[in-house]
Amino acid sequence: MTDPLPPLPGHGGTGDPVLQVRDLVKHFPVMSKGVVRRRIGDVHAVCGVSFDLYENETLGLVGESGSGKTTVSRTLLNLETATSGSVHYRGRLLTDLSRRQMRPLRRELQIVFQDPYASLDPRISVHEIVAEPLRIHGRYGPGAADEVRELLRLVGLNPEHGNRFAHEFSGGQRQRIGIARALALRPKVIVLDEPVSALDVSIQAGVLNLLMDLQSELGLSFLFVAHDLSVMRHVAGRVAVMYLGRLVEIAPARQLFARPAHPYTQALVSAIPLPDPRKERARKRITVQGDVPSPVRPPSGCRFRTRCPKFANQLTDSERTACVEQVPDLVDRGGGNPVACHYAESVQLL
Amino acid sequence: MTDPGNGNGKGKGKGIDRVVAKGEESGAVLEVDDLRVEFPTEDGTVRAVRGVGYRLERGEALGIVGESGSGKSVTALAVMGLLPGSARVRGSVRFEGTELLGMSDARLSDVRGSGIAMVFQDPMTSLNPVYTIGYQIAETLLRHNPGLGRRPARARAVELLGTVGIPSPERRVDSYPHELSGGMRQRVVIAIAIANDPDVIIADEPTTALDVTVQAQILEALETARAETGAALVLITHDLGVVAGHTDRVAVMYAGRIVETGSVEDIFYTPRMPYTLGLLGSLPRLDHEEDRLTPITGSPPSLLNLPPGCPFAPRCPMRREPCDSTEPALRPVGSDAHRSACHFADELVDTAAGEVFDAVGADTEALARFADLEDDAR
Numbered sequence: 001m002t003d004p005l006p007p008l009p010g011h012g013g014t015g016d017p018v019l020q021v022r023d024l025v026k027h028f029p030v031m032s033k034g035v036v037r038r039r040i041g042d043v044h045a046v047c048g049v050s051f052d053l054y055e056n057e058t059l060g061l062v063g064e065s066g067s068g069k070t071t072v073s074r075t076l077l078n079l080e081t082a083t084s085g086s087v088h089y090r091g092r093l094l095t096d097l098s099r100r101q102m103r104p105l106r107r108e109l110q111i112v113f114q115d116p117y118a119s120l121d122p123r124i125s126v127h128e129i130v131a132e133p134l135r136i137h138g139r140y141g142p143g144a145a146d147e148v149r150e151l152l153r154l155v156g157l158n159p160e161h162g163n164r165f166a167h168e169f170s171g172g173q174r175q176r177i178g179i180a181r182a183l184a185l186r187p188k189v190i191v192l193d194e195p196v197s198a199l200d201v202s203i204q205a206g207v208l209n210l211l212m213d214l215q216s217e218l219g220l221s222f223l224f225v226a227h228d229l230s231v232m233r234h235v236a237g238r239v240a241v242m243y244l245g246r247l248v249e250i251a252p253a254r255q256l257f258a259r260p261a262h263p264y265t266q267a268l269v270s271a272i273p274l275p276d277p278r279k280e281r282a283r284k285r286i287t288v289q290g291d292v293p294s295p296v297r298p299p300s301g302c303r304f305r306t307r308c309p310k311f312a313n314q315l316t317d318s319e320r321t322a323c324v325e326q327v328p329d330l331v332d333r334g335g336g337n338p339v340a341c342h343y344a345e346s347v348q349l350l
Numbered sequence: 351m352t353d354p355g356n357g358n359g360k361g362k363g364k365g366i367d368r369v370v371a372k373g374e375e376s377g378a379v380l381e382v383d384d385l386r387v388e389f390p391t392e393d394g395t396v397r398a399v400r401g402v403g404y405r406l407e408r409g410e411a412l413g414i415v416g417e418s419g420s421g422k423s424v425t426a427l428a429v430m431g432l433l434p435g436s437a438r439v440r441g442s443v444r445f446e447g448t449e450l451l452g453m454s455d456a457r458l459s460d461v462r463g464s465g466i467a468m469v470f471q472d473p474m475t476s477l478n479p480v481y482t483i484g485y486q487i488a489e490t491l492l493r494h495n496p497g498l499g500r501r502p503a504r505a506r507a508v509e510l511l512g513t514v515g516i517p518s519p520e521r522r523v524d525s526y527p528h529e530l531s532g533g534m535r536q537r538v539v540i541a542i543a544i545a546n547d548p549d550v551i552i553a554d555e556p557t558t559a560l561d562v563t564v565q566a567q568i569l570e571a572l573e574t575a576r577a578e579t580g581a582a583l584v585l586i587t588h589d590l591g592v593v594a595g596h597t598d599r600v601a602v603m604y605a606g607r608i609v610e611t612g613s614v615e616d617i618f619y620t621p622r623m624p625y626t627l628g629l630l631g632s633l634p635r636l637d638h639e640e641d642r643l644t645p646i647t648g649s650p651p652s653l654l655n656l657p658p659g660c661p662f663a664p665r666c667p668m669r670r671e672p673c674d675s676t677e678p679a680l681r682p683v684g685s686d687a688h689r690s691a692c693h694f695a696d697e698l699v700d701t702a703a704g705e706v707f708d709a710v711g712a713d714t715e716a717l718a719r720f721a722d723l724e725d726d727a728r
Contacts, residue, residue: 064561064562064563064564065561150716150719150720151720153713153716154712154713154716154717154720155712156710156712156713170649172649173649183720200417200418200588201417201588201590201629201632201633202417202628202629202632202645202646203645203646203649204632204645205631205632205633205634205643205644205645205646206645206647206710206711208634208643209642209643209645209709209710209711209712210711210712212711213711213712213717214712214717217712217717217718217721218717218720218721227561227562228634229562229636230633230634230635230636231634233634233635233636233639234634234635234640234643235634254639257636267563268562268563269636270566271562271563271565271566272562272591272636273569273589273591273592273594273595274591274594274595274635274636274637275590275591275593275594275618275630275633275635276594276618276637277594277595277614277615277618277619278615279637280591280594280595281595285566287563287566287567287570288563288567289567290517291531291532291533291534291564292561307563350636350637
């Protein structure tokens with residue numbers, strides 16, 4: 001096993017990094033229509049994303065649709081081949097591995113998908129769904145049936161129901177089955193791709209509690225991908241914010257929500273409605289205009305500038321030149337955490 | 351104003367005057383009484399709505415919250431007369447005093463749009479993909495004002511697109527729905543909804559399909575649209591945050607009934623129904639840190655064969671006699687406006703969610719065993 005890379009400075013996080021992502025790029029080709037299909041462009045889904053996931057932590061990756069957060073999580077596990085850049089797991093380079101070479105590592109790197117309806121095989125029993133990873137990795141020996149029952153109990157399901165099929169369970173229970181399956185091989189890292197966004201709030205809370213217990217008691221590392229900032233704040237120790245394929249800010253959750261420094265983070269925090277009528281009506285807001293631009297032709301320089309309230313209202317023409325011409329690096333600009341904005345400035349919004 | 355057709359004449363007035371004029375009128379614009387909706391299926395009768403009643407004052411905003419399957423959308427569709435023919439609808443829905451249930455489809459079409467307008471969740475399915483958005487807005491205008499003429503209708507369409515915040519509306523008016531983003535499409539749907547100056551807008555999860563930054567824009571557009579028309583709003587959503595910021599009163603639905611109703615302050619600060627309390631305790635908050643969430647265990651009941659008693663009882667930590675035998679009525683708690691359907695609503699005075707619900711997580715014994723095995727494996 002090779003030595004791990006040096007951790008990224010200023011990103012926070014303690015202990016040893018388990019997953020190290022450096023300058024990760026993933027482009028998808030856009031093909032022309034017709035009989036002869038030619039490549040006419042690229043969807044710039046992920047463009048130079050770097051972060052470390054530490055042992056025993058939950059790192060949140062938050063962004064709106066099209067921000068590339070799901071592509072990051074899939075490329076990370078080699079479910080998509082990276083266009084360039086690297087992912088190291090405990091010092092071992094993953095991005096070069098073939099599917100076969102990757103297989104033994106899948107034991108340690110698991111994923112829970114968003115849609116609990118699509119991610120479980122409808123034709124086999126729940127017991128078989130949870131046992132499948134054990135069989136694939138040749139670990140379904142004597143006692144494995146008990147292990148599966150124990151896994152079901154662990155995630156809050158009745159082990160007597162193992163012979164039932166996925167469709168007999170509610171959405172929340174199905175997501176628990178998905179979690180049991182991910183835990184079966186005793187992984188070190190679990191990527192959770194929007195694990196609760198399909199669930200009603202009263203059900204969602206139970207799954208969140210379960211995940212937090214599993215993370216802290218078993219010392220797992222979670223990459224928690226979600227669009228819901230309130231959920232993020234609750235589960236994540238550190239949060240990375242993505243916009244149009246790039247990380248724009250990364251900070252400990254408490255700091256990120258108390259004093260966001262990137263105008264996009266500020267807009268996101270402002271846009272979340274608070275379930276408190278008095279606060280909600282009295283709060284200060286930073287709103288953005290328009291929609292996310294196409295990732296096929298992302299804006300030059302800072303990708304957020306086309307919607308940035310600071311760019312539109314506060315900057316002088318000469319200041320704007322930097323936004324248009326230079327891609328802002330994700331570095332500490334005096335606020336204590338890395339921010340990818342030439343004119344970052346912490347604002348208290350809550 | 352018993353004939354909804356009369357509503358057309360006011361379409362030409364300007365926003366501000368109308369708001370004042372409407373403020374002077376009093377009384378309910380929409381009254382729903384003991385609404386019941388049943389769907390016969392092969393497995394039996396699904397009782398989707400089981401006696402819902404509310405009263406919407408002029409210009410007021412009522413939020414209806416509930417989780418999937420609580421009957422909130424079916425209630426709205428029943429009010430609009432948009433349920434399939436197989437649905438059995440009983441009770442009463444009165445718009446400005448006129449009974450809508452049982453009204454012929456032709457007459458109902460006069461009310462829809464000019465009296466009550468609806469904004470659906472998915473703007474792609476509520477817009478017609480083969481016509482320009484300008485054409486679709488004009489069509490709505492001409493349906494209720496046949497004498498308006500194509501050209502003025504188009505001019506009004508441009509004006510409406512501007513109102514809901516579509517940039518360069520004179521250019522966008524000739525766009526097709528697929529050329530617009532989800533947020534822009536939803537603005538078009540709102541423009542169509544306010545085109546004939548309705549008295550009531552029913553918005554069913556209008557921002558659920560959208561990203562949060564766009565959601566904030568759409569809610570703002572909806573507020574602008576309401577200010578322009580003075581319309582009352584029924585906002586149906588599962589998002590308690592959206593309700594907190596945009597409505598005056600709230601009705602919480604569970605298993606086809608309203609289980610608690612009151613002012614937004616009543617519902618958010620002094621809930622008196624365990625389900626409402628549980629919902630609030632389940633919410634992760636952006637504005638403060640909570641140690642643990644307190645989920646509601648179990649899942650909502652099937653509306654196919656609902657047992658007697660309180661439908662929330664199987665999930666309720668306060669359950670005892672007579673919860674399993676008698677379904678509680680919605681009765682006043684504290685003020686007359688604040689009502690709760692719980693036998694033990696009085697016990698919830700000054701009670702936090704954590705005092706009633708457990709912060710259930712992983713099974714601790716199973717977790718300990720699993721962690722031990724983990725250590726052995728190393």
